[in-house]
Amino acid sequence: MKHYPPQFKADAVALYHSRPGASAAQVARDLGIYPATLLAWIKAADEPGEPVRSAIEAEAPAGSSVELENRALxxxxxxxxxxxxxxxxxxxxxxxxxxW
Structure with a gap:
């Protein structure tokens, strides 16, 4: 069994959450790991049931459409x-x- 550093696991889970349209299999393939491994890391990270959200997403939207577009960008x-x-x-x- 291969051992992965905790930071790599956290980064892999963050990458999965940052790609809303991508499947775990696609992200795992990009990282060169088994999909089941990534799914186990995701399950362990998401156990409290709260999805991972960035600080920007947590802000309440306010202001004009230009400000909203800038925030999204x-x-x-x-x-x-x-x-x-x-x-x-x-x-x-x-x-x-x-x-090599």
């Missing part, structure tokens, strides 16, 4: 930056395990 940029960081860490982690 900032949220999307944050999601993309988080995904990029998770994928960078995953690549670094798996590159370290490769024995």
């Amino acid at each position: 900032r949220r999307r940029v944050a999601e993309l930056e988080e995904e990029r960081e998770i994928l960078r860490r995953a690549a670094k982690y798996f590159a370290g395990e490769t024995k």
Whole structure:
């Protein structure tokens, strides 16, 4: 059985939650892990029953449509930056395990 660092597990779950249209199998394939492994991590992380939400999503929407659009765009940029960081860490982690 392969051991994954806790930060990698947390990043994988965060990546899954940041991709609303993606299945766990798609995210697991992107990370190079088994879908069942990712599903177990998601289940363990979501046990309280509350979905993971960012601080931006937790804010109450207020103001004009331009402000709402800017907030949505900032949220999307944050999601993309988080995904990029998770994928960078995953690549670094798996590159370290490769024995060429």
